[in-house]
Amino acid sequence: SEDRHRKLVEISPNAVLLHQDGKIIYANRALARIHGTEDADDFRGKNVLDLVHPASREAIRTNIAQDLTGASTPFMELQMIRSDGSLVFVEGRGVGTTIEGKPAVLVAITDITGRYKAVQALKESEERYRNLAEASQDLIFLIGRDDRVEYVNNHAAAMLGLHPEK
Numbered sequence: 001s002e003d004r005h006r007k008l009v010e011i012s013p014n015a016v017l018l019h020q021d022g023k024i025i026y027a028n029r030a031l032a033r034i035h036g037t038e039d040a041d042d043f044r045g046k047n048v049l050d051l052v053h054p055a056s057r058e059a060i061r062t063n064i065a066q067d068l069t070g071a072s073t074p075f076m077e078l079q080m081i082r083s084d085g086s087l088v089f090v091e092g093r094g095v096g097t098t099i100e101g102k103p104a105v106l107v108a109i110t111d112i113t114g115r116y117k118a119v120q121a122l123k124e125s126e127e128r129y130r131n132l133a134e135a136s137q138d139l140i141f142l143i144g145r146d147d148r149v150e151y152v153n154n155h156a157a158a159m160l161g162l163h164p165e166k
């Protein structure tokens with residue numbers, strides 16, 4: 001059973017790490033891939049907070065404390081620091097466990113950089129659209145599927161005496 005679980009963790013596309021007293025005692029190859037390193041064994045003995053962007057460290061400390069009490073903590077989106085110093089966006093969650101009778105935390109991490117970049121690109125595209133629509137001297141309306149006006153630009157609102165909703 002232990003062998004099957006270890007093999008499952010090793011082939012997982014998600015990063016898995018186990019830390020005790022703040023030090024990493026196990027990491028799978030997926031963590032090495034996300035971190036930009038070759039060998040997952042290089043993580044052994046490192047402080048788990050060293051992998052995390054400083055802006056997220058206090059929230060991680062809080063979650064670790066909760067994980068160690070057995071409380072359920074939510075998934076967190078944060079930035080990890082790669083071996084070359086660049087940042088990668090990840091989503092992770094920990095759960096308390098014990099190793100040789102001592103408390104530890106098992107963490108699963110997913111690289112969400114692609115999703116994060118897609119959301120950012122969508123926001124930028126929407127902002128460009130809105131700026132273009134607001135700069136236009138044309139009357140611009142966005143009509144929803146229920147035939148209700150969802151958007152009207154400032155020029156159209158002014159001409160028709162409407163109140164545009166941002």
